[in-house]
Amino acid sequence: MILETFKNFSDFELLDSGLGYRLERWCAATLQRPDPQIIWQCSLPVEEWNKAWAIFESPSGSEKGRWEIKQALPHPWIVKFGEVQFQLKLSPFKHTGLFAEQAANWEWMLAKISNGKFQIPSDGSSASNSSSADGNNRVLKILNLFAYTGGTTMVLAKAGCQVTHVDASKPAITWANENHKLNNLPADSVRWILDDAVKFVKRELKRGAKYDGIIMDPPAFGHSPTGKTWKFNDDLPGLLSDCVELLSDDAKFLVVNGYATNSSALALNNLLEDSISSKHGKIEFGELCLKQKSGRLLSTGIFSRWSK
Ligand SMILES: C[S@@+](CC[C@H](N)C(=O)[O-])C[C@H]1O[C@@H](n2cnc3c(N)ncnc32)[C@H](O)[C@@H]1O
Missing domain, CATH: 2.60.40.1180 (Golgi alpha-mannosidase II)
Structure with a gap:
């Protein structure tokens, strides 16, 4: 843990x-x-x-x-995170448009996509100079579900990945688009999908799509663009097993986050272990925390993640 x-x-x-x-x-x-x-x-x-x-x-x-x-x-x-930029705005739901604790996952994913060679960009240095290629100059395809304003999308696109960004909220996708422009990223670095994550993944399975990395940060409760309800405990098991099928043979990672749920990191980990048992690799899990100045840790959610 x-x-x-x-x-x-x-x-x-x-x-x-x-x-x-x-x-x-x-x-x-x-x-x-x-x-x-x-x-x-x-x-x-x-x-x-x-x-x-x-x-x-x-x-x-x-x-x-x-x-x-x-x-x-x-x-x-x-x-800025390294040279990746995000625009903040105060929302009436106490948010700023960015979940800072996700930077821990960004650092972990950046290391995974470069087989550990990626140097975490210190502020002012260039993240985009590091190719997302895995040593074979292959552009990595990443699926970001429940992708919100695109924090993770920007970091991975800036690192050279091609990201499919899925969210059910039009305002969230508009904001993510603004972040994309702010970062001067190539138009084809992100595919924008306004859709229900569960439905989209099922469609991708039918189309035979494959991804080299998948990250999801589902809420406890949510809604598809047509109003269908998302419930973490009910819907995550099916979504996760579908996502495992979308992983390419050379996939680097799968990350599942949870916040404001009544689930535990252990429960999430047990589910991921079951879902991904067919794949070799390492699974780790725990709480995603913010460290305050005094050194005290504040838990912001749970995660379980697989890497090759
Ligand atoms: C808090 S955000 C996740 C934060 C994000 N991972 C980040 O760090 O920037 C949760 C998102 O899930 C989206 N959402 C809720 N239900 C959904 C569904 N059924 N399909 C797709 N997205 C959904 C919401 O619109 C919201 O943008």
Whole structure:
């Protein structure tokens, strides 16, 4: 069981957590956002918390609320992971359009697609210089399901992969497209699919499609573009076994994330072990965490991942 954190994402920092809130820095801007699991005390003094540029408030305690802006946020508000750029915006559901903890998976996948030779791009260096080719100059085909605003898509496309980006939300795909333009990526580096992940994968199976890597970050509950419900515990087993069939003979990885579910990392791992038993490789699992300045870890979700 791994407690996984990213190594190189200096534009993001979890400054502190306590009393139901996170204090985060995204470039220079600092945010206070609620996180109900945070039942412990703050490490930093209240004066540090009071410097936040924006605070999310939700009187009902629900996900939806409003941001109180104390200091104007940059516009556009761009953060970088190595040389990959993302545009942030405050959403009425307390989000910024990027899940910083995913940087740990990005670093892991970048290492896998280069057979461990990939050097994590330090800020200002070039991720795109490293080919995604696996030593044979083969462009790797990656499937990103529940792909949202394209954090993972941008990192892998910038590393030279051809990414199929699937999400059921039109606004999320529009935002991902903006990130794609921001990164000056070739038009054919990403295939945009507005669809239900389960249906799309079934269609790809019928077409005999193959992928060299698959990542998915499904919500606990979701909806297809036609309103069909996605339920993590009910729908993940079928989706995962279909995805295993989509892996090419030379596939490098399959990553499954979970957040806000009532599942555990162990449960996810047991499922992945069953689904991928026909393939040789290594499986690891754990919690995807953010490390705050004091060293304390904040769990943001669970993962299980296979690599060759
Ligand atoms: C929180 S996001 C995942 C975050 C993303 N992996 C990242 O790090 O940027 C979950 C996404 O799942 C999408 N979604 C929900 N149900 C879906 C479905 N049935 N098929 C495809 N996408 C779905 C939502 O639109 C949302 O963008």
